[in-house]
Amino acid sequence: MAIERATERLGELDGAPARPWVDAARDFVRRRPLGAVGAAVVLLMLVVALLANLLTPYNPVAVDFAAMLAPPSASHWLGTDAFGRDVLARLIYGSRTALFVGFGAAFFGATVGAVLGVGSAYFGGRVDLYVQRVMDVFLSFPLIILALAIVAILGNNLPNLITAITIPMIPRCALVIRASALSIREMPYIDAARAAGFGHGRIILRHMLPNVMAPYLILLTAFLGQAILLEASLSFLGLGVQEPTAAWGLMLRGAAVEFAEAAPWMAIFPGLAISLAVFAFNLFGDSLRDALDPRLRTQ
């Protein structure tokens, strides 16, 4: 124990960071304030989603006819919807839906895409040719159209919604990761691993994938914003999350459209929440890319 403390102290004396994550975060805030703002909003969303039941006294699905279409007031800060449900409560609980679907789809999309991209680059030849042509087919569809088609085929429940958002993200990630992996494949340590008789799985997982983590993380954050937007779009079209679950896109459809003039708060606040979340993830993602990309870093 004493030795550990002494080592720590020595490190400090040497000028080496004792808390690398804290220092890295401090550096990130100083160098990229916009990205830090994005990160703060993302963090806030996470906290709000986790503590939803502590933050609002209202049940987001409970109908209260006595409070129908009530404007923002002291009892309902952001007003109520056509069923008397508290808009703020639905926004807070809606953040859970957005983050759950967003993280789920972005994680699976980016991960499967990364594995396919690295595999395709590693094997090359016909494998690469076939994988890339399949990716091209998927890429030829706009994101929303492909997601719409998938959800129409599979049906619109939450797992299917995540699948529908995940699938269009896979080729986008695979393409970027493959480009990075192609240069890694030519590295001497990959040749050395082959010469040592390592299996393909080990080379891909142990030696190639860790080296594409930077683009992977950048894509993951970029996809998060897109996935939240896509979930909101599908829910708005009635193909995503279903009532009475609280979801931002869902809050924008139906009565919010019909009563847009009489009760604009029903559309304004969920709209702002979606915009803010996507903006925050994009800011954070862009800054993360700048921070992690060695070319940009040197500039």
Add this chain to the structure above:
Amino acid sequence: MRRYAGLLTLILAVALAAPPARAQEKPRYGGELIFAVPSQPPSYDAHQEETFGVIHPVAPHYNTLLRVEPFDRTGTKPVGDLAESWTIAKDGLTYTFKIRRGVKFHDGSDMTSRDIKASYDKIIFPPPGLKSSRRTTYQAVEAVEAPDPYTVRFRLKWPESSFLLNLASPWNFIYKADILAKDMRWYERNVMGTGPFTFVEYVKGSHWVGKKNPNYWDKGKPYLDGYRALFISSSSAQVAAVRGERAHIQFRGFTPADRDSLKQALGDKITVQESPWDCVLMVAMNHTRKPFDDKRVRRALTLALDRYEASKNLSRIAIVRDVAGIQVPGTPWATPPAELEKLAGYSRDIGKSRAEAKRLLREAGVPDGFAFTFKNRGIPQPYEPIGIWLIDQWRQIGLNVKQEIVEASAYHPMLKRGDFEVAMDFACGFIVEPDLDLGRFVTSSDANYGKHQDKVIDELYQKQARAVDAEERRKYLRALEKRLLDEEVHVMYTLQWNRIIPHSSKVKGWTITPAHYLNNMLDTVWLSE
């Protein structure tokens, strides 16, 4: 005198509130009525189609044997259209109609009883391979006869109290016998009727145009020079068309929000007509799946609903309003409110009802927080608000209900397969008539989606259908209703739809009815400017 003062005041109030008599408004001739149609005609043959997208643009080209009285708001009074008069045999088995003389098809040929027989033979006894959507509602008919050119006789196998009204069906266009003899499918893509307007053109996806029939048999009518039906599927575009005075009316109905925005924007230029709508959303509970095979559970589900509170509030945001039983309120066979309140789920004491619901669930072994999936149809109005309301009501008796929206085109097959625990069921009638509205609850019916088997319901349905005496029929109907909604709770009714037609105040001579299939012949309609 004081005793009668209240009565006198009431009479005066009613007299003042009543709309001015039709006789006082002198119809003006000329003008083209423009109306929006939210659906398109799959074919022009109303005998086989089921959408108002056919009735609205095509009905003005035709007559029917009988029609419902165009100014009767209940839409339940049959009057002659091509029939001048009729007699019913004492045993109720023979209906004889005298046909108007001097009626001509648009090609100038005479219309006779032969055309009526041919049309009804096509409806009731279609040749193999030819679809007739309402054939089953004429099962009592043994034969249609045309003993002379101006007499038509229907012989029935058993007396049927709804028969006359069923002949006023707006779907039963009278076609030309000679054309049918050559090609039974001719009317799917062509128009040749005796109606007040002749066909001009149909541009798919755009419009349908008719012009005044100068040789119309009802002298002095129609008042309009013509009409133009604009096919507009988007509801916001329909509202915009009326708001921008590019369309006078849309005959199906608008939402309360649309009504309010139109009224706010156009003030007196808009007249609003409202009526209980012969459409209702019901809840089908699958009797082949546990725990919905237990009538205590089904009863608990209906007891949870505070229909009166919903009626007051949902009517502000959805096209529903009245609390009703098995018939449209205000129509001849509707359940009196006092009797309705005796049925399970219709009590005004919701606290007591919900306590009873929780007790029944416990008794049936359904745990608190029991979860099931409620399938709903992917159509916003009024399915979406009613679905949200139902889930909230069931939440209040400790049930955890998840909603699954099924796309509209896949919904009906899903119901028919019985692939649900609890699902929204729906029915829309073209005339308010127990025979037409209640046939779906008979055990053998294709629309018995909950798959209940109940011989008592079957017997009561048959008895009410054949009862000649009105009081006797009423008694059977009340018994059927009690069995269906209270004792067995095979199905539950939510709220009666509310039909809202905000139209240009220039449109006169059109009266709203409970069915959006009625009153579309346009012979009585005129434009004030």
